[in-house]
Amino acid sequence: MAAVMPAPAQTRLFLSGNEAVARAVWESGCRVAAAYPGTPSTEMLEEISGYPDIYAEWSVNEKVSLEVAIGAAYAGSRAFCAMKHVGMNVASDALMTLTLTGVIGGLVIAIADDVGLSSSQNEQDSRYWGRFAHLPVFEPADSQEAYEMTKAAFDLSERFQCPVILRLTTRICHVKALATVGERSEHAAAGFKKDVARWVMTPAGAVRRIPLMFEREQALRAEAEASALNFVDAGTDARVGFVTSGPAYMHVRESFPDAPVLKLGLSCPLPLEKIRAFAATVDKLIVAEEVEPLIETELKANGIACVGKEILPRQGELAPHVLKPIIAKLLGEPAREAIAPPAQVFPRPPTMCVACPHLGVYYTLSQLKNITIAGDIGCYTLGAGHPWNALDTTISMGASMGIAMGLDKGRGEADKDKRILAVIGDSTFMHMGMQGLLDIVYNKGNVTVLILDNRAVGMTGGQNNPGNGRDIHGEAAPRVDFAKLVESLGVKPERIHVVDPYLLPVLFKTLRDEIKVPEVSVIITNQPCVLVDDYKKQQPFEVIDDKCTGCGNCVEVGCPAIHVMRREKAVKPSGKEVELQFVQIETAACTGCGLCVQPCAPDAIVKVAPGAPVSILKRH
Amino acid sequence: MERDVTNILVVGIGGQGVMTATEILAEAAIALGFDAKKTEVAGMAQRGGVVSSHLRFGPRVLSPQITAGSADLLLAFEAAEALRWCHYLKPGALVLMNTAKLVPPVVNIGLYDYPADPVAEIRAQGHDVHAFDAMDIAVTLGDVRLGNSVMLGAAADHLPFPAEQLLAAIVKRFASRKPQLVDLNRRAFEAGRAADAAAGHKEKQAA
Numbered sequence: 018m019a020a021v022m023p024a025p026a027q028t029r030l031f032l033s034g035n036e037a038v039a040r041a042v043w044e045s046g047c048r049v050a051a052a053y054p055g056t057p058s059t060e061m062l063e064e065i066s067g068y069p070d071i072y073a074e075w076s077v078n079e080k081v082s083l084e085v086a087i088g089a090a091y092a093g094s095r096a097f098c099a100m101k102h103v104g105m106n107v108a109s110d111a112l113m114t115l116t117l118t119g120v121i122g123g124l125v126i127a128i129a130d131d132v133g134l135s136s137s138q139n140e141q142d143s144r145y146w147g148r149f150a151h152l153p154v155f156e157p158a159d160s161q162e163a164y165e166m167t168k169a170a171f172d173l174s175e176r177f178q179c180p181v182i183l184r185l186t187t188r189i190c191h192v193k194a195l196a197t198v199g200e201r202s203e204h205a206a207a208g209f210k211k212d213v214a215r216w217v218m219t220p221a222g223a224v225r226r227i228p229l230m231f232e233r234e235q236a237l238r239a240e241a242e243a244s245a246l247n248f249v250d251a252g253t254d255a256r257v258g259f260v261t262s263g264p265a266y267m268h269v270r271e272s273f274p275d276a277p278v279l280k281l282g283l284s285c286p287l288p289l290e291k292i293r294a295f296a297a298t299v300d301k302l303i304v305a306e307e308v309e310p311l312i313e314t315e316l317k318a319n320g321i322a323c324v325g326k327e328i329l330p331r332q333g334e335l336a337p338h339v340l341k342p343i344i345a346k347l348l349g350e351p352a353r354e355a356i357a358p359p360a361q362v363f364p365r366p367p368t369m370c371v372a373c374p375h376l377g378v379y380y381t382l383s384q385l386k387n388i389t390i391a392g393d394i395g396c397y398t399l400g401a402g403h404p405w406n407a408l409d410t411t412i413s414m415g416a417s418m419g420i421a422m423g424l425d426k427g428r429g430e431a432d433k434d435k436r437i438l439a440v441i442g443d444s445t446f447m448h449m450g451m452q453g454l455l456d457i458v459y460n461k462g463n464v465t466v467l468i469l470d471n472r473a474v475g476m477t478g479g480q481n482n483p484g485n486g487r488d489i490h491g492e493a494a495p496r497v498d499f500a501k502l503v504e505s506l507g508v509k510p511e512r513i514h515v516v517d518p519y520l521l522p523v524l525f526k527t528l529r530d531e532i533k534v535p536e537v538s539v540i541i542t543n544q545p546c547v548l549v550d551d552y553k554k555q556q557p558f559e560v561i562d563d564k565c566t567g568c569g570n571c572v573e574v575g576c577p578a579i580h581v582m583r584r585e586k587a588v589k590p591s592g593k594e595v596e597l598q599f600v601q602i603e604t605a606a607c608t609g610c611g612l613c614v615q616p617c618a619p620d621a622i623v624k625v626a627p628g629a630p631v632s633i634l635k636r637h
Numbered sequence: 638m639e640r641d642v643t644n645i646l647v648v649g650i651g652g653q654g655v656m657t658a659t660e661i662l663a664e665a666a667i668a669l670g671f672d673a674k675k676t677e678v679a680g681m682a683q684r685g686g687v688v689s690s691h692l693r694f695g696p697r698v699l700s701p702q703i704t705a706g707s708a709d710l711l712l713a714f715e716a717a718e719a720l721r722w723c724h725y726l727k728p729g730a731l732v733l734m735n736t737a738k739l740v741p742p743v744v745n746i747g748l749y750d751y752p753a754d755p756v757a758e759i760r761a762q763g764h765d766v767h768a769f770d771a772m773d774i775a776v777t778l779g780d781v782r783l784g785n786s787v788m789l790g791a792a793a794d795h796l797p798f799p800a801e802q803l804l805a806a807i808v809k810r811f812a813s814r815k816p817q818l819v820d821l822n823r824r825a826f827e828a829g830r831a832a833d834a835a836a837g838h839k840e841k842q843a844a
Contacts, residue, residue, distance in 0.1 A: 031660075031667055031675075135678065159674070159701075192701045193663065193675040271700035338704045356706035357762060362721040363749035365650060365741045368685035404746050572746055577685055581745045596747070605781065633772065633781060 023068060026200040034189035037160040037196045038127055039064030041167035042097045045123070046204030047071055049089035051082035053448065054477035055101030056136040057190035058129035062099055063480070066489045070201075075480055075489045078414070078448040079104030083111045083126065090120035090180070091216060093207025095171055099127040102143050103413065107449065109146070114218050115180055116150040117226040119233075121207055123174035125167060127183040129190050132264075132307045133334050136476075138394065138411065140332055142309040143184050147285035151234045154182045154285035155246070156263040160194040166282060169246065173283075177233055177240075182285075186307060188264040188334060238286035246282030247291055256348060258299025260292055260312060260323070265305045265335040272337040273344065287315050296321050303344070305335050369399050371578040372610035374471055374544035377518040378440070379405035380574045380612070381525050388436045388532065391421040393450070395442040396475040396546075404575050408440065417441045418453020421464040436532035437463065443470040443484040447497065451506065457537050458507035465531045466539045468499055469518075471546040479549045503539045518542040521615045547608065555609030557625045559632075560601050564621035567597025571613040571622065578606040579613055580634050604631040642695035643797055644703045648722045649714025650739055651686045654785035658712070659690035661789060662796075665806035666694035669798050674701035685741060689722055711764075712792050714771070714784065715739050720755040723764055731765045733791045733833060735784065737772035767791065767836035774828050783825040790829025800830065 023043060024030055032040065038061050042050060050073045052062035066073040076082035079100040089096035100108060105128050112126075128146070131137035147154035155170050157163040163185065170181040214222050241247060252258070254275040261269050262281040269278055279295040281288070296302045304313040304325035313325030328343050329335060342352050369375055379400040382390060392398055392408035393416065401408035410420050421439035428435065441450045446468050457464050472485035481487040486496030500513050512534065514527050524542075531538035545551035567587070571579055583599040602613070604625050614622045625631065645662060649655040656677055663673045673694040678687075691703045705725050711732045713719030719734040726732065736756065744751050752758060756768045769791065775783040786807055793800035804826055811819045 031663060031673070133678075188676065188701065191677060193660070193673075194698075194701070195667065195672060267700045268702070334702075336702050336704070337700055357724045359705075359722075359724045360720045360752075360758060360762075362717050362752060363741070363744055365685070365687045365718075366743065367651070368742055370685075403743060403748065575742060577742055579745070580740060581747070584747070598747075633776060 029197045032160045032196045033193050034160050034163040035060035036064050037164040038167045040198050041164045043068040044201045045171040046202050047097045048094035050097040051076045051085040052099040053079045054474045054480045057187040058099045058101045059477045079108040083108040090122040090124040092209045094122040095204045096124045102130045102141050119178040123171035124180040125170045129185045132186040135187050144311050151230050153237050156184050156284045158266040161196040164196045241283045241288040244283045247288050250278040252277035255299045257301045257303050259303050259305050261305040265307050269305050272340045368577050370547050371606045372547050372608040374518045377612050379407045382407035391417040391439045393417040393441040393445045415449025418450050422457050422462045425462050438465045440467045444474040444482045455506045463535050468541045473546040473549045475546045499541045508539050512538040515541045557604040557607035557609050558622050559604050559625045561621050564619050565599050566619050567599045569598040570616035574613050578603045603634045605633045644708045645692045645710045646708040646725050647690040647712045648718045651688050653714045655688045655690050658785050659692050661806050665803045672698045674698045676701035716755040723759050733767050735771035736768050767833050769832035769836045786822040786825035787829035790826035791833035793830050
């Protein structure tokens with residue numbers, strides 16, 4: 018993103034939580050910001066990269082992004098790092114010792130939890146990291162708070178010389194709301210000062226830093242007790258009072274406008290005495306937190322009676338429709354009249370795009386028998402769905418490598434002839450897959466690895482990465498050569514193939530040959546994501562109605578531009594009953610990739626004549 | 638719940654411009670001095686998945702989410718999506734819907750059926766329906782992407798502020814990003830407004 022003139026101070030802007038954080042990072046005089054893309058956190062760094070006077074980078078993974086931010090903070094610069102919740106699992110090795118060294122320049126780590134699982138493989142609660150690493154945690158409830166707390170977090174970080182966690186959720190990151198922004202202030206880097214006892218964490222150094230960490234935690238608790246970010250909204254109906262944090266605060270206020278609420282903005286360390294005093298003013302104390310019972314457990318351990326996850330769900334958002342009936346029941350009130358149930362409508366799962374280069378890969382994989390496919394995180398996880406059903410495991414970034422190795426070495430008697438494959442995208446491979454491949458090579462695994470190089474971090478919106486030769490600003494950057502990379506890891510040159518995934522016969526033959534070879538092979542597909550500028554559209558295809566025999570082969574490709582217009586039952590000469598599917602192509606959507614043409618036996622799919630009008634399929 | 642808060646639910650599928658349309662509605666409300674919050678349930682679909690975008694505006698908005706049974710207006714960019722979300726409406730509230738059907742791969746490969754008559758099913762639930770083919774209107778005007786402004790035009794006479802405010806928000810957005818498209822979108826807006834009026838007239842006659 019090119020640098021733009023930031024909006025002037027004191028303007029009221031309609032900002033997503035991510036945009037509000039980015040603005041505050043810039044205003045705070047932050048000099049270094051790093052992240053790996055991940056929903057719902059991605060837009061923070063995207064936005065920051067558009068501000069002047071700040072170094073921004075897409076790092077290869079979250080651990081590296083945190084380490085870059087740590088180094089900058091050691092050098093005395095204000096630094097920022099953003100990641101989705103699972104990213105901190107990767108980065109936590111650095112975090113857990115960072116809490117001992119602390120920082121000089123303010124360091125804010127934004128962790129975006131995917132409460133409600135809009136785009137993630139789990140729903141873990143990042144507030145645990147505050148307890149685990151003994152670090153302060155801020156929890157904003159909307160864009161204005163996200164902005165203000167980011168600024169407060171930088172200040173707190175410098176005062177206590179420790180990193181500060183900003184815990185966001187999808188309902189903060191991606192909600193747009195009004196926020197009033199302010200002025201930028203410069204923060205020059207103090208400079209790195211040699212201090213081996215602090216920056217070199219050997220056992221001897223660490224053992225002396227641990228007591229300092231606990232002293233700091235005590236001081237932070239006093240800070241939380243006094244903080245104006247932990248405040249009470251007085252209420253007239255004290256039958257129940259709520260302790261709440263993050264977006265749940267808005268839902269509580271919406272649902273129970275008359276109830277007293279203690280809102281925690283600096284929620285870790287917990288201001289126990291403030292909560293104890295509040296508890297004394299209400300009949301029953303409810304803890305409304307997303308998602309795990311962290312506050313609740315601490316209150317109970319400290320003898321503060323409260324109700325939490327006994328009645329509230331331990332997963333998903335605490336939206337008004339969730340809270341209201343549960344609290345009504347607790348108070349013995351009648352539930353509101355039932356609303357109409359939703360109509361039964363087919364599901365509409367996310368699909369791969371028209372002409373996506375992954376379509377050819379999954380179509381081909383779906384034709385292979387007796388295989389197990391370890392998958393990974395990205396658009397290509399969709400290969401597990403219809404019509405391909407060609408992906409058998411997904412767990413974490415880069416895991417396809419290790420899982421495939423384990424499937425190979427741990428195979429049971431029934432699987433002794435199974436071929437093991439691993440499918441991973443370019444960015445996921447660089448994030449955490451390379452090490453797994455090295456393990457397969459070193460330990461002589463029998464796995465066929467497919468690296469789907471589409472030159473983008475596709476799922477999060479096509480961000481640049483080291484595989485496409487462009488940096489976060491779109492400027493030229495050194496580009497990884499995957500074939501050379503895997504060869505240097507020890508894959509034999511004759512076992513490395515770079516294949517165009519639109520050439521189905523070549524892809525099929527290469528795959529069929531390589532799965533038979535009892536050693537590691539790597540097949541790299543080399544066509545770009547259709548949503549990035551590298552992709553060039555071609556003249557679309559159309560179906561000649563008279564020639565379509567209804568065989569349905571093209572439907573198996575799974576391209577959303579191919580539509581079944583008519584179904585017919587037919588009996589084959591063998592006596593077998595089949596369903597024929599007569600198709601058309603939505604030529605307005607088709608980009609002419611030619612995948613569907615290849616399995617079409619009667620040659621019924623042809624290029625639309627140049628200049629001919631394209632059609633949008635209509636069914637009424 | 639906050640009184641005087643207007644709840645508008647905009648639904649469709651990924652890639653149709655649902656989120657942009659909601660944002661323009663929000664900008665119009667904000668320009669009039671309202672507080673506003675906009676939130677989506679967009680899932681992991683870059684393309685082709687269900688998108689529902691919630692807009693709430695009024696003197697002060699707390700929760701960004703519209704609760705089922707409390708939407709004042711449903712603006713649906715696709716026929717089956719209108720049916721999927723109509724239980725979010727207040728009893729008897731209005732549905733403005735594009736009748737164009739976008740059939741997903743799971744229906745194409747025969748796993749599910751597309752609803753036979755979404756408009757009739759929604760009416761059977763007691764809602765007023767203004768149904769029109771926004772895609773047809775957009776294509777006739779020259780670009781399927783104009784569907785967004787057609788839908789906004791259809792909504793323009795059902796908002797707690799004058800239609801001109803919404804048109805001004807559209808014009809402002811295009812003037813700053815793609816000035817050459819201002820006139821075309823203005824025409825799409827007026828065509829949508831006319832299509833809604835015609836559909837409303839038909840609805841009245843039928844009743």
